[in-house]
Amino acid sequence: MNTKHTIPSDEDLTAFIDGELTAEEAARIETLVNQDKAVAERLEFLARASLPFEQAFAPLLSRAPREKLETMLAAIPAREDAKSRSTPVFTSRRRLLGALAASLVAGIAIDRAVLGITKGFWAKDENSEWRAVVADYISLYTPETLAGPVPARDVQAAQLGSLDEKLGLSLSPEAVALPAIDFKRALLLQYDGKPLAQIAYLDPETGPMALCIVRSDAGPKAPDLESRKGMNVVYWSNGTHAFMLIGHAAADRMTAIADGVRERVQL
The missing domain is CATH 3.30.200.100 (MucB/RseB, C-terminal domain)
Incomplete structure (x- = not known):
């Protein structure tokens, strides 16, 4: 069997989302996501299924003017680690503020640490x-x-x-x-x-x-x-x-x- 085209498991996709794969494994899954619509849809589902984005960021958006959000997004430094290299495949997870702010800056990825979200918020819900x-x-x-x-x-x-x-x-x-x-x-x-x-x-x-x-x-x-x-x-x-x-x-x-x-x- 050619493992290069093996459909990844949910466990592999979740590890990919969280930046826990090696560069080689991440590249393989990124290729599959770009080539296989079913894999891309499953990745998107796992990336957002259990995260209450709207509720979590509603207070921020209600307080922050458009200019403030643009400043926050522009200040995010580029990341050169394995996580940032896999980011483009699921940008909706990392550029949440940009999307909620009416796509102020297309394609910008927001790191969890920049948002100050606790580890517990992102913990996997086993159920x-x-x-x-x-x-x-x-x-x-x-x-x-x-x-x-x-x-x-x-x-x-x-x-x-x-x-x-x-x-x-x-x-x-x-x-x-x-x-x-x-x-x-x-x-x-x-x-x-x-x-x-x-x-x-x-x-x-x-x-x-x-x-x-x-x-x-x-x-x-x-x-x-x-x-x-x-x-x-x-x-x-x-x-x-x-x-x-x-x-x-x-x-x-x-x-x-x-x-x-x-x-x-x-x-």
């Missing part, structure tokens, strides 16, 4: 990728996918019970019931070799919705909100599991529904 995979999957659902009568309570209980052994869950139909939204099915899926619980619902107003759960040792995380594939996602975790509620309902309604689930589901 981000599984949420992306779930969003891809749920985006294929239509109301017809989940058509049919609501299962009886004993059927719901049996389906939820099948999740217990693999995920260490103890879920009742009442615990996972969503207000004015029909329970449709509970499935045990698999992501990256790990069991993944998917509880699917049909909201008569907005269509398919799902509560998904995986084991996680990343520690507790307060609920947060993001958008994926045109859907709103509320996600959180406790000491043993990570959760996400995904659907087409408005953000405030999704947040309220997720709050109810968190109160009822005690693991």
Whole structure:
């Protein structure tokens, strides 16, 4: 096999984004990105998927006039290390201020250190990728996918019970019931070799919705909100599991529904 044209893994692309590859490896991936649209799109996704750019920089942009931003951008020194050599492939990640300031200076890369962003802000979210995979999957659902009568309570209980052994869950139909939204099915899926619980619902107003759960040792995380594939996602975790509620309902309604689930589901 000619490894020069091997499609890079997400791990390799992430290392490329963070400037952790050797010059030779970085050059290989840069060539693939320039030649393969799929690789370029995947790199762009990984570079921006879990970074709350708009929220993070809104205060800066609200305070800083156009001239001040131009001065900041012009003052950024050129970098000659491996990171700067790989920068042109994903300039949207490094020239964020320029883009947010209506493309004041095209093509200028902004270093993390210049922005004063802490290391924790850029730390990899271990749960981000599984949420992306779930969003891809749920985006294929239509109301017809989940058509049919609501299962009886004993059927719901049996389906939820099948999740217990693999995920260490103890879920009742009442615990996972969503207000004015029909329970449709509970499935045990698999992501990256790990069991993944998917509880699917049909909201008569907005269509398919799902509560998904995986084991996680990343520690507790307060609920947060993001958008994926045109859907709103509320996600959180406790000491043993990570959760996400995904659907087409408005953000405030999704947040309220997720709050109810968190109160009822005690693991």
